[in-house]
């Protein structure tokens with residue numbers, strides 16, 4: 001199984017870390033191909049003594065926790081170097097081997113001014129704000145597309161770096177001081193900060209596209225791990241309430257240098273219900289006690305910002321869309337156990353937009369904003385399913401729920417998550 005892509009099918013936080021971790025033992029390379037430290041994976045690893053270790057990662061690929069795996073930060077990522085070293089130091093202190101990490105020479109770095117601009121732009125937008133994580137992600141991708149970005153390789157040539165920072169600050173300092181009424185940045189301070197990382201990143205930096213293609217030539221397995229998710233993709237998501245990168249399976253190719261013809265499997269992680277953080281439309285969102293039930297039972301608070309997540313029922317229109325846009329070969333249905341104890345479980349099968357039924361995503365974003373979910377009601381189950389290890393172990397109504405959502409979502413539910421730990425999983429079709 002040479003190259004596998006893992007992406008989120010909804011608005012993020014589907015539990016990708018767990019799926020990646022599950023596959024981690026069978027792969028040689030784990031690649032982060034988009035986003036930056038706006039992501040948040042929580043990985044729970046059960047120790048031999050029965051206790052659990054919880055790791056919250058924002059920038060590093062979760063494969064870093066698996067011995068023998070080479071973690072790679074691909075060219076499509078935007079890197080906050082301070083966060084990179086904070087995470088590496090934290091992991092090292094807990095005995096995790098970090099020596100294999102590779103960093104693309106073409107990845108862009110998040111400079112201080114972009115973090116600042118992310119925050120002030122959001123404030124300036126007021127009610128039209130995106131609800132970003134404030135980590136400088138959008139402005140850094142904007143610089144990349146504007147061709148005024150700073151790349152990892154620039155840190156190894158001071159005069160090139162200085163010239164690029166000067167160019168970027170010429171405009172940004174005007175913007176900061178004249179539009180946003182903030183103090184600008186000095187070229188010296190920005191250059192000094194970036195250069196302070198050069199020696200430390202030098203051993204990690206390489207042509208990661210070449211490295212990964214050569215690994216595939218040798219028959220090794222590469223796992224491409226998407227940050228954020230399909231509905232947050234800058235092209236295919238609920239624009240403008242999206243992140244600034246391609247979080248769909250196409251982004252795995254552009255963000256890593258692995259061509260589409262070498263990707264064998266596209267695994268989409270989909271939660272048994274839906275959550276979203278930040279602003280933007282969300283047809284199945286709940287504003288009543290059911291929403292609180294999902295939030296409390298599912299511990300739906302952001303790993304990166306701590307924000308309570310907006311919660312709603314499973315939306316099969318979105319799942320079908322994700323299956324189509326990404327070419328999904330397998331779904332991993334996570335957090336099914338969170339639905340334990342419910343009398344009835346609504347599943348959104350289509351939308352009603354001004355009296356017209358939509359079985360697929362409406363073509364216009366404004367229609368999506370006032371789409372009303374059309375629900376099918378499924379019977380719930382009272383049992384605690386966290387001990388299930390095979391499909392047959394699940395109560396009949398939980399089996400029926402999985403079968404139903406599989407039928408209407410456009411790809412097989414190959415794995416089901418019944419609890420946070422790696423072994424709290426039901427595998428129907430192996431992903432490797």
Ligand code: IMP
Pocket residue numbers: 011012013038039040130131132133134135136137138227228232241242243244277278279
């Ligand atoms: P940005 O990525 O910080 O620019 O934020 C843009 C939008 O994407 C906001 O609504 C964020 O809440 C959302 N977002 C970014 N990263 C994640 C993630 O890892 N999970 C869920 N939502 C995210």
